Amino acid sequence: MDPLSLLVLLIMGTLAGAINAAVGSGSLLTLPVLLALGIPPGTAVRTNxxxxxxxxxxxxxxxxxxxxxxxxxxxxxxxxTAVLAATGSVLLLLSPSDALDVVVPVLIVLALLLVVLQKPITRAIAARRAGRVSAEHFGSPYRSPALLAAMGGASVYGGYFTAAQGILYLGVLGAITGRPMGEVNHVKNLASLVVNAAAATVYLVAHVVLGVEIVWIATAAIAVGALLGGYFGAHLAKKLPEGVLRGIIVLVAIVALVRQVL
Structure with a gap:
């Protein structure tokens, strides 16, 4: 992989880390770039x-x-989240490579729709919550069976694909607990860590035991940027209007998708 491509991945990884800390969906900056560089979808998801x-x-x-x-x-x-994320990552490993050529771009489009429609979706989920048994009945809103079931389903998706999982988590956590985004963001970040760690563990084992491909130099470039962005960039990302963050995500993902198709 050439130095320019690694630099782009480093920059996108930094932005992705900051955006993940603030609102989620940072993988929509890095994953499409990996695809645009010609990396096969399954390998790109694992690397990312x-x-x-x-x-x-x-x-x-x-x-x-x-x-x-x-x-x-x-x-x-x-x-x-750990158990169901591992299940999702196993599903990715079992998916035929030909199917992934179609499935992954479709999932990117779905993730983009989640980015664009996050607020209407969250409002709709919150409206359906009215009249249901309060999660506080279980002593903590995070022990609610409804929340665990919804987060479990989202974690299967997160383990399989990772992109935009943070937006799903924010929607579920906010709607079921009734708390504003700022008060559940730390739980969203923890869930994202658990899901990514579970999926990464499955991929590492598959790499060692089965020889499943991972582009390590690309992983390293994303990792360095993502660590810096996640820790130092969160404050900046929170100051930027959400519309700006969403616009960056949508633009990068669309450009990379067009390059892949062409």
């Missing part, structure tokens, strides 16, 4: 997942006090 893991490490470190305050209430959520 391991690299972007470091953005969640950085962002979780930045929210460590808020996460510690929740204590053991988050344990069921952590276990659920």
């Amino acid at each position: 997942t391991i690299g972007i893991l470091f953005s969640t490490i950085g962002s979780v470190t930045g929210y460590r006090r808020e996460i510690a305050a929740e204590g053991r209430a988050l344990v069921p959520l952590i276990v659920t």
Whole structure:
């Protein structure tokens, strides 16, 4: 891989780390670039997942006090997301490469729609929550069976694809707990870390045991940028209007998709 491509991945990884800490969907900056560089979809997803893991490490470190305050209430959520994310990553490994050539671009388009329509989707989920049993009945909103089921489903998607999983988590957490985005963002970041770590573990084992391909130099470029962006860039990302962040994500993903098709 040439130096210019690595530089682009480093820059996109940094932006992705900052955006993941703030709103999620940073993988839509890095994954399409990997695809545009000619990396096969399955390999690109695995390469991206391991690299972007470091953005969640950085962002979780930045929210460590808020996460510690929740204590053991988050344990069921952590276990659920880890197990179902591993299931999703196994599904990716079992998917035929020909199918991934079609599935991954379709999932990128779906993720883009989630980015663009996040607010209407979140409002719709919140409206359906009215009249249901409050999650506080279970002692903590994060122990609610409804929340665990919804986050589990989102984690299968996260383990399979990773892109825009943070937006799904924010929507689920905000709608079911009834808390504003700023008050559940630390849980979203923790869930993203757990899901990415579970998927990365599956891919690493598959790489060692089965020889599954991972482009390590690209992973390293994304990882360095993602770690810096996740830790230092979150504050800047939170100051930028959400419209600007979404615009950057949509533009980069569309350009990379067009390059892949052509």
